Amino acid sequence: xxxxxxxxxxxxxxxxxxxxxxxxxxxxxxxxxxxxxxxxxxxxxxxxxxxxxxxxxxxxxxxxxxxxxxxxxxxxxxx
Ligand SMILES: [Zn+2]
Numbered sequence: 001x002x003x004x005x006x007x008x009x010x011x012x013x014x015x016x017x018x019x020x021x022x023x024x025x026x027x028x029x030x031x032x033x034x035x036x037x038x039x040x041x042x043x044x045x046x047x048x049x050x051x052x053x054x055x056x057x058x059x060x061x062x063x064x065x066x067x068x069x070x071x072x073x074x075x076x077x078x079x
Contacts, residue, residue, distance in 0.1 A: 031063055
């Protein structure tokens with residue numbers, strides 16, 4: 001019986017932040033009511049939303065979710 005073979009060459013690939021499209025996307029979520037700031041490519045907007053939300057509701061706990069894009073690419077040259 002012949003076993004199936006797979007060749008995994010992780011060393012030939014590198015994972016880097018993909019800057020070809022959008023930068024990181026920030027969203028702040030209220031830990032009390034689940035309301036969120038909406039997505040923004042800059043952290044400042046969601047941060048300001050938190051302070052306004054606190055002033056309006058008294059909620060003080062937030063969770064920041066950051067989505068960053070990565071891309072795997074072949075490493076050039078012999079190793
Ligand atoms: Zn809230």
